[in-house]
Amino acid sequence: MAAHTPWQRNRALAIVESYRGQRGTLLPILHDLQHEFGFINDEAVPVLAQALNLSRAEVHGVISFYHDFKRQPQGRTVVKLCRAEACQSVGANRLVAHAERRLGVTMGGTSADGSVTLEGVFCLGNCALGPAVMVDDQLHGRVDTVRFDSIAGDIR
Amino acid sequence: MTEAMTAEQITLYVPRDAAALSMGADKVAAMLRIEADRRGVDVRIVRNGSHGMLWLEPLVEVATPLGRMAYGPVTPDDVAGLFDAGFLEGMAHPLCHGLTLEIPYLKNQERLTFARCGIVDPVSVEDYRNHGGFAGLERALTMTSAEIIAEVTESGLRGRGGAGFPTGIKWKTVGDAVADEKFICCNADEGDSGTFADRMIMEGDPFILVEGMTIAAIAVGAKQGYIYIRSEYPHAVATMREAIRLAYQQKWLGHGIHGSTHSFDLEVRVGAGAYICGEETSMLESLEGKRGTVRAKPPLPALEGLFGKPTVVNNVLSLTSVPVILARGAKYYKDFGVGRSRGTQPFQLGGNIRHGGIVEKAFGITLHELLYNFGGGSASGRPIRAVQVGGPLGAYLPPEHFDTPKDYEAFAAREAMVGHGGIVVFDDTVDMAHQARFAMEFCAAESCGKCTPCRIGAVRGVEIMDRILAGTAPADKQLTLLEDLCEVMADGSLCAMGGLTPMPVRSAIKHFPEDFHRPAAAIAAE
Numbered sequence A: 001m002a003a004h005t006p007w008q009r010n011r012a013l014a015i016v017e018s019y020r021g022q023r024g025t026l027l028p029i030l031h032d033l034q035h036e037f038g039f040i041n042d043e044a045v046p047v048l049a050q051a052l053n054l055s056r057a058e059v060h061g062v063i064s065f066y067h068d069f070k071r072q073p074q075g076r077t078v079v080k081l082c083r084a085e086a087c088q089s090v091g092a093n094r095l096v097a098h099a100e101r102r103l104g105v106t107m108g109g110t111s112a113d114g115s116v117t118l119e120g121v122f123c124l125g126n127c128a129l130g131p132a133v134m135v136d137d138q139l140h141g142r143v144d145t146v147r148f149d150s151i152a153g154d155i156r
Numbered sequence B: 001m002t003e004a005m006t007a008e009q010i011t012l013y014v015p016r017d018a019a020a021l022s023m024g025a026d027k028v029a030a031m032l033r034i035e036a037d038r039r040g041v042d043v044r045i046v047r048n049g050s051h052g053m054l055w056l057e058p059l060v061e062v063a064t065p066l067g068r069m070a071y072g073p074v075t076p077d078d079v080a081g082l083f084d085a086g087f088l089e090g091m092a093h094p095l096c097h098g099l100t101l102e103i104p105y106l107k108n109q110e111r112l113t114f115a116r117c118g119i120v121d122p123v124s125v126e127d128y129r130n131h132g133g134f135a136g137l138e139r140a141l142t143m144t145s146a147e148i149i150a151e152v153t154e155s156g157l158r159g160r161g162g163a164g165f166p167t168g169i170k171w172k173t174v175g176d177a178v179a180d181e182k183f184i185c186c187n188a189d190e191g192d193s194g195t196f197a198d199r200m201i202m203e204g205d206p207f208i209l210v211e212g213m214t215i216a217a218i219a220v221g222a223k224q225g226y227i228y229i230r231s232e233y234p235h236a237v238a239t240m241r242e243a244i245r246l247a248y249q250q251k252w253l254g255h256g257i258h259g260s261t262h263s264f265d266l267e268v269r270v271g272a273g274a275y276i277c278g279e280e281t282s283m284l285e286s287l288e289g290k291r292g293t294v295r296a297k298p299p300l301p302a303l304e305g306l307f308g309k310p311t312v313v314n315n316v317l318s319l320t321s322v323p324v325i326l327a328r329g330a331k332y333y334k335d336f337g338v339g340r341s342r343g344t345q346p347f348q349l350g351g352n353i354r355h356g357g358i359v360e361k362a363f364g365i366t367l368h369e370l371l372y373n374f375g376g377g378s379a380s381g382r383p384i385r386a387v388q389v390g391g392p393l394g395a396y397l398p399p400e401h402f403d404t405p406k407d408y409e410a411f412a413a414r415e416a417m418v419g420h421g422g423i424v425v426f427d428d429t430v431d432m433a434h435q436a437r438f439a440m441e442f443c444a445a446e447s448c449g450k451c452t453p454c455r456i457g458a459v460r461g462v463e464i465m466d467r468i469l470a471g472t473a474p475a476d477k478q479l480t481l482l483e484d485l486c487e488v489m490a491d492g493s494l495c496a497m498g499g500l501t502p503m504p505v506r507s508a509i510k511h512f513p514e515d516f517h518r519p520a521a522a523i524a525a526e
Helices: A009-017 A026-037 A044-052 A056-065 A092-103 A145-152 B018-022 B025-039 B076-085 B125-130 B135-140 B145-155 B167-176 B197-204 B207-220 B234-249 B280-287 B322-328 B330-334 B367-374 B408-413 B432-446 B452-470 B475-492 B496-500 B502-511 B520-525
Strands: A077-082 A116-121 A133-135 A138-140 B010-013 B043-046 B060-064 B067-071 B096-099 B183-188 B224-229 B265-270 B311-315 B344-351 B357-362 B384-389 B422-427
Touching: A009 A026, A009 A044, A026 A044, A026 A056, A026 B265, A044 A056, A077 A092, A092 A116, A092 A145, A133 A145, A138 B018, B018 B025, B018 B197, B018 B234, B025 B043, B025 B076, B125 B207, B135 B207, B135 B322, B145 B167, B145 B207, B145 B322, B145 B330, B167 B207, B167 B311, B183 B207, B183 B280, B197 B207, B197 B234, B197 B344, B207 B224, B207 B234, B207 B265, B207 B311, B207 B322, B224 B234, B224 B280, B234 B265, B280 B311, B322 B330, B344 B367, B357 B367, B367 B384, B367 B422, B384 B432, B384 B502, B432 B452, B432 B496, B432 B502, B452 B475, B452 B496, B475 B496, B475 B502, B496 B502
Parallel strands: A077 A116, B010 B043, B183 B224, B183 B311, B224 B265, B344 B422
Antiparallel strands: A077 A133, A133 A138, B010 B060, B060 B067, B067 B096, B344 B357, B384 B422
């Protein structure tokens, strides 16, 4: 995954500015901030509130509502395991247990060296080729334990 | 080099669909290029959408004088052998399935929405046009708003997102509303497990959605559209944005569409991992940049939708059904289907199924036909014990119900729903009590929190299921409590999240009661 830059207020304001004139832009702005900085820094909240004429509570409410927006730095690689029904039917729960052991983190956690975050998601749209796993934006299908280990072997 | 000296260029097709990529399609395409260059063969590699025979992905096709020959599933290691066997001339190979369009899985379908998917280059306007694309929009441009809406109403098209509301009536409501601006919002927040048709059509034939939305815009008088795509679909987001860029370039979007006086602007917005945003009012909140909490209805979004303006909210599969209705007429479309379920539905076979993928058929096909004639039974080879139809809020059905025809009313009569056309298959190792617990767990995780039956009820539901699974309390009493809770959730929730979570739970209890009466002795064994 691309390296993230440390928080810069001016960079954040430039992102907000790039959406000027459009409506309902808080989600696109938050996506861009997360892409740039790796997570949504607490310092972003008052900046966004002021720029978009919202209360800080409203901004906080939006950030905390959506699973995608993270308040802390994530691992350099993010591994998402599908835990929904179609993948359950072909052994996703066993894969979850295996992945936790193999990566040494529990679901939702980040490894101590910051290399990897393991996350459970509900459906990656690859339901005929489960269990499905997404590593950053790369989708993998029919991931058994052997395939998982080969994917995990590439994580630095 | 003169043209006469050039050996004829051969066209290969390797899908760019996310499912194909998940099985290594990019590596296969790269290896085909390397091997062709090494042998000095002139090949053109088109990255098409998937035909929807997902167990064959990556499916490599070769254009031959007889038609496209199919080889799959191909791994990078197979590539040299394919060249050796003469696959460029369509010669035999263990991975060869003959002509793609003659493969029974595909040949026995009735493809209206997915007619071009897998065939065309998804990001070529020219290819789209050459395969009948934009014919519906061209006709719509010659019609009045009322005529377009009448055509869609007459076709019998109903919302493919799950609710099955007649699309033409929704359009008429928006069309009749008086406002300074109106919106078309496409719900591409396809979060139901077992569904992937929205993703596949957006990745394999994105212009059909541009066309369908533009027709809707002309019909109701909207100038701005949004496609709300879930963030779990980065490939669909990229393909859709590329298609929109090309459509602007070639005057199929923007000011003066195709030389007419109509204008329509279209934009992709990306969700942020909230299942509830597939609920239409919650999606509108999210598009406005707010928490995705559900709105009370009325007011209907058709009258007070996005930013309080009249808004058409339609699913991807509804909007992508529109071009063919306009191009070939309402009657053509209506002749497919049964009862009040007209037209076709791209059904999606997922989970523990041998031949998973897209099966577009007219309504009326039975579950049994889909599961066995197309799906080929379970992937594990064990008996199919249950299928969940219509997503995480849909019912679990046992084999005794596999004769149910795919029809909104027939499913409703069996306390089930067609939903978005997803079918998830489980073999006989499934524990239905665990599935019922998961339904509650999922609701607890994804509830927007607005109403109590859903927000708190789901948590209580998980607790009851934990007691049943542990066998620590008399099952009968716990099941009575659970039924009581289901009733409160079903009757007291604002939207389908809390309202339909009881459907998988109750159906699991009704059809698989043996899984819910767990002897205390079984606990130790687990």
